[in-house]
Amino acid sequence: MAQFIKVYPQNPNEKEIAKIVKVLQEGGLIIYPTDTVYGLGCDITNNKALERVAKIKGIKLEKANFSFVCSDLSNISDYVKQIDTATFKILKRSLPGPYTFILPGNNNLPKAFKNKTTVGIRVPDNAIALEIVKQLGNPIISTSIYDDDEVIEYSTDPELIFEKWQNLVDIVIDGGYGDNSPSTIIDLSGPEPVVVREGKGDIDIF
Template sequence: MLKDEIAKALKIIQEGGIILYPTDTIWGIGCDATNTEAIQKIYKLKQRAESKSMIILLDTDAKLPSYIREVPELAYNLIEYAEKPLTLVMPGARNISPALIAVDGSVGIRVAKHPFCEGLIQRLRKPLVSTSANISGSPSPQYFSQIEQEIIDGVDYVVDIDQHSKEIKTPSTIMRLEADGKFEFIRR
């Protein structure tokens, strides 16, 4: 089942589509982080200003240097020891669509600890875009049945995993981490 869902989602993403999928936090809308056209589809679906950047997911922190020019040493410790999912916003973003890079050159990255995400990112060999599965300004859904029909109808594929789970999920902690190791919490 997991393998089949990864294969179906991978095909859609490789064809430039967008998917609705479970993560280690809340349900997300995602696509290939190097495909600007697909990213713009997500902005349009969410009715979100393109100035509000979205994050990318990786399957392992070993891939951080591929997408961040200078990874602060502290980043690895934070990821390893964080008790709940942690998104790090770091400067020096590279090798992803310019549509994901904030004006200051930063991007938010989370190492996803979810079997579907890990498997999909490994097979895709690129980061996966992740943004909450809601229209901009609406509350983030805590589980699948709270996702608005407009979102479900607007994606190219809905992953058939965890849809019946009522486990309440919350968004990740977000921390800005500078190249020199200075950090601040954006969302706890």
Template sequence: MKFQPPPRVVSQTEYISVSADGEDAWKTMDLVDILQRGGVGVLPTDTGYGFVTPLDSKQGLERLLRIKGIQDCKKPLSLLCSNLKTIDEFCFGIDKAAFKVLKKNLPGPYTFILPAKNTLPNGIVMDIKGGKHSWKRQTLGVRIPNDPVLRYLQDDLLDGMPLLVSSLPILGMDDDDDDFMTPSTQLIDCQVDMNASWCNQVDFVVDAGTRPYDGSTIFDLSATRGEPILVREGLGELQLVQ
């Protein structure tokens, strides 16, 4: 019997346009029910747009990975957190030095890699061939983005619900490609045609205008007693506030 992917939470993708400054972020209120039911959608962050789903949603995780085309789970997703308490709930190794780094640089355009606790859900996903395998979680990338729309939805409406996140693809990376599309232009395309790209595979899309797509700056704190090791340069400053 051919494996069928999990069903969508809603019958039709909900598209919501809000102001970049978050003054009308209340429009996202209807998304609370979708996310509480394990839905998958697109939200803005301070480093671009990303696919999101609740941390405890196995079906949401599976759908997100399928949309991204990730079959072997070797590239773990990051976790959007509301505060340092949430980070501490799912990561260990946060000594005094690491806590100081996190507190002084978050919220912000950073991802910090920390050792993962076994409090993370045992997410089992299916690959395209139908085989089961675990998403390995020796470490976890954690973020607290400083985006007003995201902060309102996650902090105020969702009461700090942790969300798995993976960045939207940048289509046609070659500048000479006529089909070159940044995540922001993909959102505009979704508004015009919900059957375009990944648009009809998600439950909602929140468009908060143009966002950068350079990604977050990533530092590894997992094996260094609070001494950050640069993994990838992104929008965050390379010189962290210490």
């Protein structure tokens, strides 16, 4: 059964974060808060953990479109091809924030993502998620536990999330109530920005 760990978003406790990071390093799965809905995540470099997430989501790992949660803009540049000034300005203006940006991936993508030409990148405006990624030293994947068919409270109330997910993951973080609208997805991999999904992030950022 999963651990249920309370972490305060204003001032994440280092001991609790270290405990979460250790579980990720050992191939564990976590449910964690972001600036949008709660996310299901694992270490992007751990194939076994990625397989577990894909299984939960009912998809094959090679078909999965998991986003990476990065700690900041320089962390993003580890995984994407050189970006032009216009793209950089959009990222700088919008992040941290409730966006997922699709960008061309580079050769540093972990093994499970080698067949991808693009990668979705998140830098959520949430101190808990950012602290986890900083301490871990590389991104975690992000796939929302939000489900259009589910009762909406599941994706916002950590206790209800724990009830539903406790046998599927290793840690559920209680970082307070989540939001119930997902991130705005914008594809920046082509010549023009394309809004793929309108969510919490304002699309008037170009």
